[in-house]
Amino acid sequence: MTQEKHISVWNNCLNFIRQNIDPKQFNLWFMPIKPVSLVESTLTVEVPSEFFREYLEGAYLDLLKASLKKELGAAARLVYVVTPVQKQQSLIYPAAHGSAPVNKTISVETFTKAGNPGPFVFPGIQRVQVNPQLNPVYCFENLVVGECNKMGFTAGESISDAPGKTAFNPLFLFGGPGLGKTHLAQAIGIAIKKKYPELVVLYVPANRFKTQYMDAVNVKNKLTDFLAFYMKMDVLIMDDIQDLVGPSTQNAFFNIFNHLHQSGKQLIFTSDRPPVELENFEARLLSRLKWGLSVELQKPDFNTRLEMLKARAFREGVKLNEDVLHFLASRIKSNFRELEGALISLIANATLAHKEITVELAESITEKIVGEQQNDITIDKVQKVVCDYFNITRDTLLSKSRKRQIVQARQIAMYMSRSLINCSLSTIGAEIGGKDHATVLHACTTVTDLMSTDKTFRQYVTDIEKMLVPVRR
16 A cells, blocks of 8 residues: 555545534544554554544444445454553554454353343354453553552452462452442453453343343243353353342352352452342352452542543543642542543543643532532541530540440441441441441441430431531532
């Protein structure tokens, strides 16, 4: 190909696109794109940021495909080069042709020739290609590691080196929303596929598994096929396992779990709570979920939040000054998801409005997104309010005193931490006197019971909640 070929091809694509899009949108989203090279049927173009690339694919992928197909034929492919921060290596992304992990073809025995061999399979097919359902973005390379997730990351690396052969089977990841459970679980699956391409890996949310099971029950002979399908997996990753409710669904999963575990296959689960707090789960299934390693993912500290912002800004190809980064890291403390969302919104607003990214703009954007969430209740704040209300010191609250007033204050602090913050029982216990999860659970139950029978006690709880709620709003 001549050096000018890629330019002429892209110009022809632009002419086609211009005829099928609003002029303002064309100038905003297509004029900044620069053609880089053309090798056979693969056109490489340069875009200004990762946000730009994601928006382009989300809004105009069909139009891009149509223009390329018109110029280069059915084999046409598009690759993006994201312009990085100065003096840093370019980041290359294939367009949505997919670079996700691929499983080998497996053989699934069906009950009848016309039966469906599994949840992701077409009727009548004996040898099937199982989609791992893994997002290539959720890889170890894009995971920021800090004290909040270091243990889970280390366990994940060990598992990816020897799936099913470590003591971490099953691996149970738990924590609040937006702390990276799904990312870490999928990263393990992606790493396993890279090292062991012959293994069949499957990621499935618990709700989807439940729906598939219910569908299988309602079709003759399909349940057998459903079980046979899942028992073929080498690595099974189930997200949000707390949603796996219902005795029949749990019974089916119990059989799958047993088969896979006894066969030396790797099991990975995520949940918003530890195994001991899973409600309406059969005892035999709960006991198996505790067999391996349970790891709690914590809220990220300031340094981890800062590193996450720097990494994502680099991926976006956007240069942010330290003041902006420090402001965002200080402003948004709850989880990675909100932090990343704020950064993307900031970049998007600056890009679309052609504004410079400043602390003032960041303050405006974050205020719209999180409002006053940065005054979120913490266990420390709960302790302070309870101590002020009962006129006791924090040391007294955390002591082993069995005086009635002290015990009630301690129980209310545990109850408020659970109901207003939704921390795990183990975390609350560790922060309030070094108690175990059973003690915290008992405290929450006691407070609930006393509120229904003791008017004076109920007033205590109501008053303290009124003192805390304005902090949350």
